[in-house]
Amino acid sequence: MIKGKIFIGFIALECLMLVSAYLHGRTIQPSNQASQWQAKRAVVLRLGLTDFALWTEARYTRHPSQADFFSAFQDFPASPDHFPAGSIIAPIHIPAKETP
Amino acid sequence: MSKHFKIIDYAISSLLRRKYKSIAILVAYTITVAMLASVLFLTHSLRTETTFVLQGVPDLIVQRMLGGRHELIPLNYAETIKTIRGVAGITPRYWGYYYDPLTEANYTLLGTGSGVATLDLLEGRLPGSVDECAIGAGVAALRGSDQSKELILVNSRNTGVLFEVSGIFHTASTLLTNDLVVLNDPAVVDFFGFPPDKATDFAVRVPNSNEVQTVAAKIKRLFPDTRPITKRELIRTYDMVFNWRSGMMLTVFSAAIIALCIMAWDKATGISAEEKQEIGILKAIGWDTADVLALKFWEGLIISMTSFLTGVLLSYLHVFYCNAFILSAVIKGWSVLFPTFHLTPSFNLFHLLTMGFFTVIPYIASTVIPSWKTAITDPESVMRG
Amino acid sequence: MALITVEQVSKIYNSGMADELTALEAVSLSIDNGEVAVLTGPSGSGKTSLLSLIGCMARPTQGKIFVDGKDVVKLPERFLTNIRRQRFGFIFQQFHLIRELSVLNNILLPLFPLQIGPRLMQDKAVPILEQLKIAEKKQLQVKKLSGGEQQRVAIARALINDPQIIIADEPTAHLDSKLAQEFMDILAVLNREGKTIIIASHDPFIHNHRLVNKTISMRDGRIEGIASR
Numbered sequence: 001m002i003k004g005k006i007f008i009g010f011i012a013l014e015c016l017m018l019v020s021a022y023l024h025g026r027t028i029q030p031s032n033q034a035s036q037w038q039a040k041r042a043v044v045l046r047l048g049l050t051d052f053a054l055w056t057e058a059r060y061t062r063h064p065s066q067a068d069f070f071s072a073f074q075d076f077p078a079s080p081d082h083f084p085a086g087s088i089i090a091p092i093h094i095p096a097k098e099t100p
Numbered sequence: 101m102s103k104h105f106k107i108i109d110y111a112i113s114s115l116l117r118r119k120y121k122s123i124a125i126l127v128a129y130t131i132t133v134a135m136l137a138s139v140l141f142l143t144h145s146l147r148t149e150t151t152f153v154l155q156g157v158p159d160l161i162v163q164r165m166l167g168g169r170h171e172l173i174p175l176n177y178a179e180t181i182k183t184i185r186g187v188a189g190i191t192p193r194y195w196g197y198y199y200d201p202l203t204e205a206n207y208t209l210l211g212t213g214s215g216v217a218t219l220d221l222l223e224g225r226l227p228g229s230v231d232e233c234a235i236g237a238g239v240a241a242l243r244g245s246d247q248s249k250e251l252i253l254v255n256s257r258n259t260g261v262l263f264e265v266s267g268i269f270h271t272a273s274t275l276l277t278n279d280l281v282v283l284n285d286p287a288v289v290d291f292f293g294f295p296p297d298k299a300t301d302f303a304v305r306v307p308n309s310n311e312v313q314t315v316a317a318k319i320k321r322l323f324p325d326t327r328p329i330t331k332r333e334l335i336r337t338y339d340m341v342f343n344w345r346s347g348m349m350l351t352v353f354s355a356a357i358i359a360l361c362i363m364a365w366d367k368a369t370g371i372s373a374e375e376k377q378e379i380g381i382l383k384a385i386g387w388d389t390a391d392v393l394a395l396k397f398w399e400g401l402i403i404s405m406t407s408f409l410t411g412v413l414l415s416y417l418h419v420f421y422c423n424a425f426i427l428s429a430v431i432k433g434w435s436v437l438f439p440t441f442h443l444t445p446s447f448n449l450f451h452l453l454t455m456g457f458f459t460v461i462p463y464i465a466s467t468v469i470p471s472w473k474t475a476i477t478d479p480e481s482v483m484r485g
Numbered sequence: 486m487a488l489i490t491v492e493q494v495s496k497i498y499n500s501g502m503a504d505e506l507t508a509l510e511a512v513s514l515s516i517d518n519g520e521v522a523v524l525t526g527p528s529g530s531g532k533t534s535l536l537s538l539i540g541c542m543a544r545p546t547q548g549k550i551f552v553d554g555k556d557v558v559k560l561p562e563r564f565l566t567n568i569r570r571q572r573f574g575f576i577f578q579q580f581h582l583i584r585e586l587s588v589l590n591n592i593l594l595p596l597f598p599l600q601i602g603p604r605l606m607q608d609k610a611v612p613i614l615e616q617l618k619i620a621e622k623k624q625l626q627v628k629k630l631s632g633g634e635q636q637r638v639a640i641a642r643a644l645i646n647d648p649q650i651i652i653a654d655e656p657t658a659h660l661d662s663k664l665a666q667e668f669m670d671i672l673a674v675l676n677r678e679g680k681t682i683i684i685a686s687h688d689p690f691i692h693n694h695r696l697v698n699k700t701i702s703m704r705d706g707r708i709e710g711i712a713s714r
Contacts, residue, residue, distance in 0.1 A: 039272075042220060056279040107598065110594075391598035
């Protein structure tokens with residue numbers, strides 16, 4: 001019987017953790033919305049930002065929503081590149097200046 | 101109740117008897133669930149936050165196109181656009197890109213519009229004069245401007261310009277401001293050498309969201325060389341990017357799911373002679389078919405439930421407490437100046453239930469159903485050694 | 486009235502197929518309450534088939550089997566399970582214990598699907614463990630026991646439901662003569678307690694044992710003769 005009880009206890013514990021994680025997420029969200037998210041939205045509003053500073057390397061990745069209709073890696077005008085900075089991992093060496 | 105307790109007990113003993121096999125299944129199963137859940141959690145969290153934050157973007161951006169490319173827009177277009185019904189205001193935006201060969205990073209130079217202001221996420225204030233700037237935390241760290249309170253950039257006439265740092269954005273806002281160098285409008289115009297009668301684009305304010313499409317269409321009709329971009333399109337861009345990326349991940353992991361299914365199938369259909377004999381023994385000593393099936397049900401449930409819950413909890417820790425270090429590269433990509441993420445722990449209950457349904461139920465079925473045939477046959481086979 | 490009556494029973498395996506095998510043909514016999522009956526005959530003579538039919542582990546192709554006056558041939562599966570559980574205790578040739586489980590759990594296994602609390606289960610097991618002298622080994626895994634001890638665990642498992650009838654298939658095949666003697670001593674005690682015992686064996690030691698009061702010789706799926714003493 002002891003093994004069964006350990007199993008039931010373990011499952012119950014995991015369920016409890018999951019439920020508390022869910023509730024934690026639910027309670028933290030409104031408070032975050034009230035402070036941090038609201039503050040971020042204020043920055044967006046004040047500066048008139050349109051995009052995230054996620055991929056800053058090229059104009060079609062820095063501002064995917066503002067990109068030209070015809071830019072590199074854009075499949076067709078209505079489709080922004082899905083994989084901005086698509087290399088996933090940084091290149092090993094970026095040549096900074098031409099060496100003489 | 102007592103009966104099922106005992107059967108669970110026996111099911112655990114049976115699983116422990118095939119210790120290495122059970123552990124292997126448990127681990128593979130847990131990892132698969134953890135990866136799937138991580139993708140769902142990460143995407144959900146990113147999208148919830150970005151959708152909320154992006155609600156602040158301009159209702160309408162009007163760009164000018166020339167030869168299919170983005171061009172500076174003449175300021176006199178604004179006079180006409182202002183008269184369109186439904187437009188509450190129009191602001192010219194001045195911005196551009198700056199490659200800093202020193203740090204090998206791209207910055208975005210942005211005009212603030214007019215007026216000195218403070219923001220919650222800004223340490224200091226926005227620039228009040230042409231020789232002041234507010235910069236993102238990434239730029240500040242890269243250039244050491246947080247110490248020196250100065251930033252030198254080379255303008256379009258190849259002259260170094262010194263800006264005094266009037267404010268640095270909080271790290272909490274790096275997702276938005278990491279690479280920004282915020283100047284006031286005349287400073288941007290002068291720095292890039294924009295013609296005096298042109299701006300980069302217009303931000304148009306349309307208070308009634310139902311009218312945005314109509315206004316955009318009117319602008320397009322009045323100025324065929326412009327490209328209006330609505331707020332909905334802006335927000336959808338990011339939805340698409342994250343969806344597409346998580347979709348890619350899910351596609352990759354679908355191979356793992358299929359592998360898991362094959363394993364479960366193989367394990368289940370190839371019910372071993374040993375297991376067959378065990379079922380025979382149990383039936384011979386007085387277990388009912390239903391009892392044997394209950395045993396198999398519990399065996400399946402123990403493995404799948406434990407793996408599912410453990411996998412989900414692991415992915416929760418991975419995504420929200422370890423910042424999704426395994427997946428983030430794939431979902432977020434890479435950049436020289438990369439913002440740090442602070443994901444808000446939250447997940448979609450529906451996603452979770454769906455995932456639970458599609459992982460737990462098939463596994464249990466693949467454990468119970470093949471045993472069925474053995475369980476309903478007469479136990480006499482055990483008499484024959 | 487006889488406890489078990491077998492009337493004109495036949496058993497055909499893989500009927501209608503190329504490998505059709507007639508294991509039993511028109512077998513009739515009866516066993517009274519409290520008897521010790523032995524089925525003898527060379528291997529392949531149908532002893533085991535007959536035992537499994539009597540023990541409600543399989544159904545005959547033809548004929549009738551009565552246990553305590555009730556025809557069990559047409560009973561639905563779950564009633565058969567009930568009869569098996571309540572009336573019969575089985576001792577298999579290979580013992581068929583779950584080797585990795587403890588002695589106690591092996592013995593309690595038939596009780597697992599029943600609505601019996603752990604305390605009551607222990608109460609049932611303790612006297613049997615003591616009677617068979619394996620009480621001090623009850624926590625050991627079965628695979629760590631000797632052959633004789635394993636057989637005693639098998640006997641204990643057969644007794645846990647306090648069955649009326651004990652069925653043993655070649656019980657002494659894996660035992661030396663000393664252990665075989667011990668086994669028969671245990672059966673003698675059980676028989677004295679009123680249990681009916683049916684053994685399939687070709688071990689002359691069992692045939693000639695004073696305990697046996699009915700010998701049923703079989704050959705090629707038929708009964709050659711029944712001798713009572």
